[in-house]
Amino acid sequence: MSLGDVAGLLAAGAFAVLVALLAIPLVKLGGVLDQTRQSIRETTEGVTPLLEETAVTLQETNKQLARVDVITSNVADVTGNVSALVALFAATVGGPLIKLAGFSAGVRAAFRTARPRTGGTRRG
Secondary structure, eight states: OOHHHHHHHHHHHHHHHHHHHHHHHHHHHHHHHHHHHHHHHHHHHHHHHHHHHHHHHHHHHHHHHHHHHHHHHHHHHHHHHHHHHHHHHIIIIIHHHHHHHHHHHHHHHHHHHHSOOTTSOOOO
16 A cells, blocks of 8 residues: 555545534434424414414405495485484474464563553553
8 A cells, every 4th residue: 555545545534524524514404494394384284274264254354344334324324314304393393483482472571561560660
């Protein structure tokens, strides 16, 4: 065996040790990547039902909002009808009541002036 052969054997041994030392972090990195893949799979499996439930919730919310929209429309119609009814009542009953109130105030004033006061003087 020559000196070149010994140097070659030492270089091959050093290269084998270097490969072995570099293999350890690569194996650990492979384990980390496997765990990451598993975590992503579990997260996806957990998020998928949540997204489905969210979609159902949004559909139900939209249905309820449509119902509220109908109720709001009906309330607006009722408000308009009540307003028209109040205006009709005011026009129908309000005018005669105002005239009656004015008439009764006039009659009261007439009775006050026609009645004699205590003291014997009439106001005229």
